[in-house]
Amino acid sequence: MAIIDATVTNKEIPHIIQExxxxxxxxxxxLTDTHIRFKFTxxxxxxxxxxxxxxxxxxxxxxxxxxxxxxxxxxxxxxxIEPIHQVEDDVLIGWIGHELGHIMDYEQRSTMGIARFGLLxxxxxxxxxxxxxxxxxxxxxxxxxxxxxxxxNFILTHSGLSEKYKNKIASLYLSPDDIVALVxxxxxxxxxxxxxxxxxxEVIGDEIK
Ligand SMILES: [Zn+2]
Numbered sequence: 729m730a731i732i733d734a735t736v737t738n739k740e741i742p743h744i745i746q747e748x749x750x751x752x753x754x755x756x757x758x759l760t761d762t763h764i765r766f767k768f769t770x771x772x773x774x775x776x777x778x779x780x781x782x783x784x785x786x787x788x789x790x791x792x793x794x795x796x797x798x799x800x801x802x803x804x805x806x807x808x809i810e811p812i813h814q815v816e817d818d819v820l821i822g823w824i825g826h827e828l829g830h831i832m833d834y835e836q837r838s839t840m841g842i843a844r845f846g847l848l849x850x851x852x853x854x855x856x857x858x859x860x861x862x863x864x865x866x867x868x869x870x871x872x873x874x875x876x877x878x879x880x881n882f883i884l885t886h887s888g889l890s891e892k893y894k895n896k897i898a899s900l901y902l903s904p905d906d907i908v909a910l911v912x913x914x915x916x917x918x919x920x921x922x923x924x925x926x927x928x929x930e931v932i933g934d935e936i937k
Contacts, residue, residue: 740765744813745799745820752824755870759828762835763794766824768801774893776800776812777823779830786839795834797827805888819882822867822875829863853900860901865910873911880904 738761741749749766753759763785772778778798785794803810812820834842848855867876881904883889883897902910 737761738763740767742766742768742799748817748820749824751817752821752828752872752875755825755867755872756828756832759831759835762831763792764797764831765794766797766799769798770801772798772800774896776803777827779827779834781834781842786842795831797824797831803889805886806890808888810888816878816882818875818878820879822872822877822879825867825870825872825875826863826879829866830859832866833859833862856900861906864902864907865914868907868910868914873907876907877904880907 736750736753739749739753745766765782777800780796780798782794782796785792799812801812803812803815834845837845845859849859864876867873880897880901884894884904886894
């Protein structure tokens, strides 16, 4: 078992999936000091993982804000149960990477913004789709596309997962094709961004001359 990296601070990590969590966290240096508790739970209302702020921590100082990533200890399959830690590493890393994307999103929001998020997420399928896209976008920007693809392909092709669950995933989450398109889009916007920066620097350079 790997020793937890010294840069992983303010985290509570279950030993059994420690390596996968640390690997996903390594893509998010901006979350190094963020308080995140990874916690196994028995039931998650049909989900496998969920990221949420600890409500009580939202009312104090911003730097004391805490988050939880709840992880269902097992998958309920149609005729059996599969412990989550037996899932392939890349699949699990992609899954955690997606949840960390949600935390990146929360981190940019005020307490009011988070309250609004919670409300709209509960009310609107369109809003859920938007929020899920934002989480995946953070993960793709941080080089996690191959892991996300592993996760999505795992879910969509898993013969033992219920059709209901697979349909929910297909209707609310980005598909593997969407991820590939997103990678291309971000590559392009990166170039665009660089062009803009270079153009701006040239203007400033001209002004100095
Ligand atoms: Zn999500």
